Amino acid sequence: MKNSIGREIPESVINGLELYQGPFAKNGEVKKAAPKVKPAKPGESKLVSSIEEAIVKCGLRDGMTISFHHHFREGDYILNMVVDAIAKLGIKNLTLASSSLGSVHSPLVKHIKNGVITKITTSGLRGALAEEISRGLMNEPVIIRSHGGRARAIEAGDIKIDLAFLGASSSDEYGNASGARGKAICGSLGYARVDADYADKVVIITDTLVDFPNVPASIPQTKVDYVVRVDEIGNPSGIASGATRFTKNPKELLIAEYASRVIIESGYFKDGFSFQTGSGGSALAVSRFLRNEMIKQGITASFALGGITKPMVEMLEEGLIKNLFDVQSFDLVAADSISRNERHHEIDASFYANPHNRGCIANNLDVVILSALEIDTDFNINVMTGSDGVMRGASGGHCDTAAGAKLTVIVAPLIRGRIPTVVDSVNTVITPGETIDVLVTDHGIAVNPRRTDLIERFMNVSIPVYTIEQLKERAESIVGKPDPIEYEDQVVGIVEYRDGTIIDVVRKVK
């Protein structure tokens, strides 16, 4: 069966899900999930002495669903510690509902082989785990969800979390937990907060117990069943780099310059505008160009959103941005700012990007700058699978912000390592082309033909403007057309659009 953007979805994987039909096709009334809660009486202690004890007290059994957040990124010790403990207890056949997974989680390969983990849903997959899954490690396909889509799925009960293990850089004994204070800070705990709202059992794991009350708390005591202190929750240097540096790569700088011209001339760049940039080289450089233009024109932004980086914090502190909404702090400067700047607001993943609440803040974005591994002539975007078909990326907030923002700008080099970025058809669709407005490459830009208003605006701007087909041909004329990736029939990944429909599948590479 084919969905509305023509992706072939094998019937065998549909399993009650619907096929993607358009970015807002599925917008009817929804009913929230109803978590179970065991009340805590005054005087009862929540502190337990080990992860094992927490697992046992929470009643984890074969077949249940466990969850984790990825705010500690490549410095995370928690997921591996917990899954090791579960394996030792002999519990099997679990669904792992992590907000994302990285290279640090390669020990999961062992726990998939030994039957502890049999299903996974995540935003991203990288490293050995991603490699093995792409080559058919699991019987059940991984479900790839965006950050907003995961929040939606949890709130709708599509992901029913039995037990959430949530790392926090500090907590008091009653479970008031923070990511912004302690030894191994990560800043915002935005993804974890949804788990705490909807899981039947919630365990806080920290290496820094502090006096009651540990406030402001990312996760409040009212959501927490147990608290465990361990020696170390993570490696701070893997959690957040010291500070993001600006690129000196001339190709990235050129893309950034074009992208900022696109934004400045788009009609959306005016006092009170709002924007999100990612953490890639070009995206960060865009924020520097925008900053200069904002000073020149005397305009300020009402808010910036997303994964927050040092340049955003600086613009907040300069008064150029009035509010930062932070679902994930990308560097130590951002992680530290959240408890220091009162206009730097921690938000949860539902507030960020859930399409099925009464209006996530992605809806209020004027401009978003996003990257791409591939873009096709329908403007569909792949940020998940590499040129060898192996998963090595993350859905993230890509399709969420693209759907919400008034102007979605994709920044990418036309060619990456002798491989064209603009292609006839992307390996994997994460974000549908109908939500993309402009592609910016180092060779020039292409505007989605749906945006006739923008095409007109850019007619007299000194950026090279092409059709996307022209950009594709240009790329092919330089490096030729790569051989198609050879896949087998087995589906190793299902890509859900943010509304829970199937937008694409990932097949096993040969």
Next chain:
Amino acid sequence: MKNSIGREIPESVINGLELYQGPFAKNGEVKKAAPKVKPAKPGESKLVSSIEEAIVKCGLRDGMTISFHHHFREGDYILNMVVDAIAKLGIKNLTLASSSLGSVHSPLVKHIKNGVITKITTSGLRGALAEEISRGLMNEPVIIRSHGGRARAIEAGDIKIDLAFLGASSSDEYGNASGARGKAICGSLGYARVDADYADKVVIITDTLVDFPNVPASIPQTKVDYVVRVDEIGNPSGIASGATRFTKNPKELLIAEYASRVIIESGYFKDGFSFQTGSGGSALAVSRFLRNEMIKQGITASFALGGITKPMVEMLEEGLIKNLFDVQSFDLVAADSISRNERHHEIDASFYANPHNRGCIANNLDVVILSALEIDTDFNINVMTGSDGVMRGASGGHCDTAAGAKLTVIVAPLIRGRIPTVVDSVNTVITPGETIDVLVTDHGIAVNPRRTDLIERFMNVSIPVYTIEQLKERAESIVGKPDPIEYEDQVVGIVEYRDGTIIDVVRKVK
């Protein structure tokens, strides 16, 4: 049928509810309610031009449940405006689930008579409405719930709110709403936040529309369907008095002095302790005595809780209290402080006192000081019905904090207007005696015999210590035993304990 404290509950009113069996008898796993949500797409406006339009767009129909908060207290314009608009639209037979009701809501008498409102649940009732209901105005008894009990009932689905009308002193057009900024500020919107979390439809009513984003928000955009601007949401002088003044009444001062001695000698008064005082004359004076002793002994409080007043804010600013948790700001100083002091935290009613989450902060209280209209020799407390049997009070957080705190101190004059406060059996039980530790009167104190530890502690303290029977006899010896109130059989009010069981009923006065 009788409940565990011997109150007679007519079978006709039980209607599927359980009878009270003890403060923590009902403590098993609960399942949260599942609200319905209509997603908001980017670009859709939430602003509607009138309350009528909001009512129509939300699809309010006969028989539904509407809710309001009482943070505007006697200055509230919103409830009357909305119920008038509903009446004009011809909608009938509604359940009114207000967090509390005051004298300002006497127009409801008309809307009960005309069939618009047929059921009520509230924490308090005062003025003409209370008088009429006490004399049999309604066919269905009013359900009296504590603040924690209301949060529990909403989260459990016992109160299913179809449409919440939530006043806010400022909001942006997308529904980010605040009680702490604008023309008619009330500070915390703690009671309203639970409604926003669980109602199927949420309307923000404000007189001050501000630029997006109006943050920090008490109620976030993700919970709001529509926003209405009206000319005035309330009378600021009725919302919050300028500042609470200390009593000069010698009887109240004597009670306060005894109460502070009780607290200081209780063993709970030590560095890092926590407390809640009310807003009554004696309670406020207690905080002044405690302040002096804290300075003298060089100790600080980890937090103060509750309805927050100017003296609490001053102690926060002096560094004597490290955190204020504010579910309701009792005066303008407190209402203003919440956006000025970063350690002055707005909390919702569930975090405050819901017995069925994973640990409300009432559980963490060391000391609470509470008032009483009556207390009986079983230490049961009445804060609801006057000496004529008419309702003129509020359940509030009384039974919630009494159950949570390690030391619950009741302050009351032994005699009030020629009527004894200490009696054989109170007219109406709001808080069960098993959660009360010490009664402090102007004649001396009585300790609950369950607290042998405290009796021992107070043996060598220079406060007159009596048994509660002795205090009762002393009161009667001065003013005699009053004639019993004459009631009819009709039940006009059902008093729910915080766990949802029936602790008492209020009968129609003759």
